[in-house]
Amino acid sequence: MAQAASFRFHKMHGLGNDFVVIDARQAPVAIDAARARAIADRREGIGCDQLVLIEPSTTVDAKITFFNADGSLAESCGNASRCIAQFLGGESRVETAGGIIELKAEGAGATVDMGAPRFDWDRIPLAYPVDTASLPVAWEELEAPAAVNVGNPHVIFFVEDTDGVALDRLGPIIEHDALFPERVNVNVATVEGPQRLRLRVWERGAGLTRACGTGACATAVAAIRSGRVQSPVTVKLPGGELVIDWAPGGTIRMTGPATHVYEGEADGL
Structure with missing residues (x-):
C-alpha cells in the first residue's frame, strides 16, 4: 500500500485511555493493520491504546474507524467517541462499524448516544x-x-x-x-x-x-x-x-x- 511520507495527527485521551486521531477528511491517509501497529507502538511509534481514523461520509458528518494497538479493528470505542465529539465540536452524527452514533461536545467533555444494547x-x-x-x-x-x-x-x-x-x-x-x-x-x-x-x-x-x-x-x-x-x-x-x-x-x-x-x-x- 502506498503511504504518505508524513501525516498530521492529534493525541487525545479519555480518562487516560489514549488515542492517535488522524483527520483524513481532506487528505486521505492509508492505514492498514501493520501501519496501525507501528503508529501505536509506544517505543518506536507515537504510542496509543487505539488509533482513530476520521474519513468523509456520504450520509452523516464523518466515518470513524477504530484500530486497536495490535492492528485489529474495533467496532466501537466509547472514550474515543467522546474525543471525536470534542474534535468535531457541537453536535454530530458519525458512522462506525458498530452503527451510527450521536455526539455532543460539552465543555471539557462530551455526551455520546451509543445506541441500544444487544442481548441476543x-x-x-x-x-x-x-x-x-x-x-x-x-x-x-x-x-x-x-x-x-x-x-x-x-x-x-x-x-x-x-x-x-x-x-x-x-x-x-x-x-x-x-x-x-x-x-x-x-x-x-x-x-x-x-x-x-x-x-x-x-x-x-x-x-x-x-x-x-x-x-x-x-x-x-x-x-x-x-x-x-x-x-x-x-x-x-x-x-x-x-x-x-x-x-x-x-x-x-x-x-x-x-x-x-x-x-x-x-x-x-
Whole structure:
C-alpha cells in the first residue's frame, strides 16, 4: 500500500485511555493493520491504546474507524467517541462499524448516544445459544458473566473486589476463548452503591487500559438489567469516572471528559 511520507495527527485521551486521531477528511491517509501497529507502538511509534481514523461520509458528518494497538479493528470505542465529539465540536452524527452514533461536545467533555444494547446470543456474538444474562461458564473464580454488545462484545463479571482479580492473566484467556468467535472485552465490576460501580477492563486487542467507555456502558447495562443498580450510574475506572444513563428498551448515553493533548506530524510510520 502506498503511504504518505508524513501525516498530521492529534493525541487525545479519555480518562487516560489514549488515542492517535488522524483527520483524513481532506487528505486521505492509508492505514492498514501493520501501519496501525507501528503508529501505536509506544517505543518506536507515537504510542496509543487505539488509533482513530476520521474519513468523509456520504450520509452523516464523518466515518470513524477504530484500530486497536495490535492492528485489529474495533467496532466501537466509547472514550474515543467522546474525543471525536470534542474534535468535531457541537453536535454530530458519525458512522462506525458498530452503527451510527450521536455526539455532543460539552465543555471539557462530551455526551455520546451509543445506541441500544444487544442481548441476543448471536448478536454478541457467542459460539452457541445460551442465556446472556448469566453465561453457564467459569474461569477460575470468575463465573456466570453477563454478555452484552454495545457496538462491540463484552462479558461482565460481578465480584467482591475488582483489584483482587488477576485480570492481566485471565483477561487474555477469556478474550480468546472459543465461546467468543470475534473475541471479547472482559470486565470485572463491584457494586459500591445503588448508583455506583467500580470497574476494571481487559480490552480486546489492547489489554489493560485505564478506562474503557464501552466497558462502562456494557457493565452499567448489565448491572441495571440484573437489578444491582439504578440509572444513572457513575462508573469508577482507574482513570476516572463516567456517567451512564440507560432505561430498558432505550439507548445508552455516556457522559465524561475528553482531552486534547497535542498536535503533531509523523514521518516514517
